[in-house]
Amino acid sequence: MNPKLRQLVIAGVVLLVTSVLVGVWVGSAARRLAAAEDASSGVALASAADEGYCTGELKVILRRVLTSCGLVPGGSTRGCQPLQAKSVAAMSGGDFNALFAPLAERAAIIQFDQDSAELDLGALTLLDETFADQSGASYFLVVSRASPEGSVGYNRDLSRRRASAVLDHLQASFNDPDLEQEVGLLWLGEEFAQLDPEFCSWQRSRPVGLCSSAELNRSAFIAWIDCRL
Amino acid sequence: MSPQVRILLWILIVFSLLGALFAGISTYDFVAHLDRQVHAITCAFVPGLAARDASGTSGCHAAMMSPYSSVLRTSTWGGIPISLPGLAVFAFLLAFALHLLLSGQPLERADTWFLLAATLLPVVVSAVYFAIAVTKVGAVCKLCIGIYVASLGVLVAAVLLHWRAVRPRGQGATWGRFLAYAVQGVAFVLVPVLLYLALKPAYPQAALAGCGSLLHPEDKYDVRIAVASRAGGIPAIEVMDPLCAACKGFTQRLSASGFEQQLELEVVLFPLDKECNWMVSESLHPGACAVSETILAAGPQAPAVLAWVFDHQEELRRLGDLGAAAVQARVKQEFPEIASNLGKPATKSRLNRSLRWVVSNSLPVLTPQLYVGGEKVCDEDTDLGLEYVLSRLLERRGTAGGGR
Numbered sequence: 149m150n151p152k153l154r155q156l157v158i159a160g161v162v163l164l165v166t167s168v169l170v171g172v173w174v175g176s177a178a179r180r181l182a183a184a185e186d187a188s189s190g191v192a193l194a195s196a197a198d199e200g201y202c203t204g205e206l207k208v209i210l211r212r213v214l215t216s217c218g219l220v221p222g223g224s225t226r227g228c229q230p231l232q233a234k235s236v237a238a239m240s241g242g243d244f245n246a247l248f249a250p251l252a253e254r255a256a257i258i259q260f261d262q263d264s265a266e267l268d269l270g271a272l273t274l275l276d277e278t279f280a281d282q283s284g285a286s287y288f289l290v291v292s293r294a295s296p297e298g299s300v301g302y303n304r305d306l307s308r309r310r311a312s313a314v315l316d317h318l319q320a321s322f323n324d325p326d327l328e329q330e331v332g333l334l335w336l337g338e339e340f341a342q343l344d345p346e347f348c349s350w351q352r353s354r355p356v357g358l359c360s361s362a363e364l365n366r367s368a369f370i371a372w373i374d375c376r377l
Numbered sequence: 378m379s380p381q382v383r384i385l386l387w388i389l390i391v392f393s394l395l396g397a398l399f400a401g402i403s404t405y406d407f408v409a410h411l412d413r414q415v416h417a418i419t420c421a422f423v424p425g426l427a428a429r430d431a432s433g434t435s436g437c438h439a440a441m442m443s444p445y446s447s448v449l450r451t452s453t454w455g456g457i458p459i460s461l462p463g464l465a466v467f468a469f470l471l472a473f474a475l476h477l478l479l480s481g482q483p484l485e486r487a488d489t490w491f492l493l494a495a496t497l498l499p500v501v502v503s504a505v506y507f508a509i510a511v512t513k514v515g516a517v518c519k520l521c522i523g524i525y526v527a528s529l530g531v532l533v534a535a536v537l538l539h540w541r542a543v544r545p546r547g548q549g550a551t552w553g554r555f556l557a558y559a560v561q562g563v564a565f566v567l568v569p570v571l572l573y574l575a576l577k578p579a580y581p582q583a584a585l586a587g588c589g590s591l592l593h594p595e596d597k598y599d600v601r602i603a604v605a606s607r608a609g610g611i612p613a614i615e616v617m618d619p620l621c622a623a624c625k626g627f628t629q630r631l632s633a634s635g636f637e638q639q640l641e642l643e644v645v646l647f648p649l650d651k652e653c654n655w656m657v658s659e660s661l662h663p664g665a666c667a668v669s670e671t672i673l674a675a676g677p678q679a680p681a682v683l684a685w686v687f688d689h690q691e692e693l694r695r696l697g698d699l700g701a702a703a704v705q706a707r708v709k710q711e712f713p714e715i716a717s718n719l720g721k722p723a724t725k726s727r728l729n730r731s732l733r734w735v736v737s738n739s740l741p742v743l744t745p746q747l748y749v750g751g752e753k754v755c756d757e758d759t760d761l762g763l764e765y766v767l768s769r770l771l772e773r774r775g776t777a778g779g780g781r
Contacts (some may be wrong), residue, residue, distance in 0.1 A: 151480055153380040153483075154476065154479060154480070156474040158472050158475050158479070159472045159476070159561055159565070161472075162468050162469075162471055162472035162475075163468065163564070163565055163568060163569075164474070165468075166464060166465060166468045166565070166569055167569050167572050169401065170404070170408075170461065170464075170569045170573055170576075171572055171576055173408040173409070173410055174403050174411065174572075174577050174578075176409075176411070177408055177410075177411035177412040178576065178577070180412035180414065181411065181412040181413055181414075181578045182578075184412060184413065184414055187583065187676065188549065191741040191742065191743055192656070192741070192742045193740065193742065194481040194656055194732075194735045194736045194738075194739060194740050194741070194742055195656070195736055195737045195739070196736055197655040197743075201640055212565075217672070221472055237451075237659070276722040277720055277722055280722030280725040280726045280729070281725070282729045282733075283653070283655050283658065283729065284655030284727065284732075284736075296403070297659050312459075315545055320420055320724070322722075322723065322726055323599070324598075324726070324730070325598065326733070327571070343414045349567075359617055367467075372633075374655075
């Protein structure tokens with residue numbers, strides 16, 4: 149074979165093989181791209197937490213309570229008084245407290261001295277730690293109570309001041325623009341859903357010492373609610 | 378033709394084949410990504426024996442995703458992979474060596490001068506790319522090393538062949554042959570490159586409109602970290618996990634692209650670690666929450682801490698497997714001045730707000746993500762297509778009047 153012709157044939161064959169490989173690779177990518185354009189990505193979107201305990205029943209009651217007590221946009225007031233809480237929850241005090249049973253790991257009980265709405269050091273620390281542990285929760289409930297000493301009206305006001313003390317501290321300590329939409333206050337006085345000694349085993353700001361019903365209800369029960377409404 | 382020359386030609390053929398093999402695999406891996414999806418890539422001295430890299434942690438992945446792996450990236454999506462002309466050059470050397478071998482004639486200096494010039498080209502390119510790999514990319518890939526070795530091999534074979542070649546018969550014939558070889562060499566490079574450009578899929582123009590936008594771009598939670606504040610720059614937000622290798626690679630690509638200079642870039646931390654992120658059931662990057670908290674606790678030092686975290690990402694990922702305490706202890710050792718802020722409720726709360734910023738914008742649970750002027754750069758365009766898309770996005774924003 150003519151040397152020049154042989155050189156051209158060799159070069160042609162090698163170039164052809166190279167070009168065919170490139171063509172096949174690129175063509176294959178183009179076909180995959182066309183196929184992929186029809187498929188959705190299936191990537192999850194970021195959202196607030198919605199834990200397993202957020203049953204339909206719980207959500208219905210939460211929505212009622214949160215709307216009436218000023219958390220859900222459109223609610224008229226911030227904070228529920230005992231009679232309102234009782235009517236919007238439409239349940240007994242025991243059932244109301246049972247709603248919070250799944251929150252044992254996310255809740256804390258901020259305790260106060262008798263006839264006082266002042267947060268002590270232990271209360272401030274526990275409140276800060278609990279609030280900072282928001283995780284994916286959307287709502288922070290503050291359910292304050294009072295022990296039965298004194299008149300019903302006085303205790304109603306005392307529990308309101310306890311709830312307010314908690315909110316005031318959160319506003320001062322956490323510059324959280326969502327605070328208005330996420331913190332809900334319920335003050336129950338001595339009238340509704342009082343805590344029984346079973347709650348002594350929950351996280352409290354005064355973990356040592358007496359834990360009678362009276363001590364337990366001079367308190368603000370706080371909890372993040374990991375439910376989407 | 379003497380037996381020694383014949384052996385040297387065989388050596389030239391073997392090294393040309395090796396170079397073509399490594400450059401071909403590299404080209405194949407690059408071209409596979411033209412489908413805008415994620416693929417495992419080959420990164421081994423003996424391709425086929427080692428497992429392919431699907432995690433994006435190999436040097437080959439770093440090299441391929443770096444802006445130096447291809448040219449003309451702003452003109453065509455992904456650019457032209459530098460390994461493609463590499464493949465063509467080795468293919469040409471193979472054809473040339475076969476031609477010399479099959480001719481059976483004693484080699485002339487006219488042939489070997491050209492061979493020297495042709496084999497010098499991959500050596501020079503290899504030297505340049507080795508320097509880039511060490512100084513810019515910070516990783517050397519095994520396929521690239523294969524190409525470097527093959528380049529040296531063909532050059533050494535060419536030098537020895539030149540030493541054994543006989544003098545040319547006439548000057549005129551030498552230049553004519555030289556020119557003919559050069560034309561062949563150029564054709565070997567041009568044909569595959571033009572074929573590549575002709576067949577590569579067109580960029581879907583709809584993607585230029587972005588892949589969504591931020592619902593609430595404002596920083597009401599005060600969680601964004603300014604990392605590149607250019608006066609008059611277009612606002613851009615990078616959503617990242619500080620322990621994610623892809624995020625580090627993306628940040629480096631963005632910086633090397635040169636387009637970062639036109640952006641007022643902020644970072645939102647989105648650790649894919651279940652310690653603090655309720656949106657993931659398994660921790661993709663254990664320790665990322667602890668690292669993120671540390672960065673947020675650093676205040677004005679945050680960009681410096683973030684840069685340090687990227688530099689020590691592998692070490693921190695290993696520590697992350699031992700627990701958050703081990704990660705934070707290492708960072709505290711490096712930045713003792715921020716230790717007092719760690720673990721405080723306010724710092725934890727700030728990290729939580731960073732996640733809530735992501736929730737408020739309903740962003741996909743993945744990292745990295747880039748938003749330019751509130752528009753999301755499609756995830757498929759954050760690697761090979763970054764320069765192509767950014768150049769167009771910025772041009773459009775500039776034409777639209779100013780970027781803010």
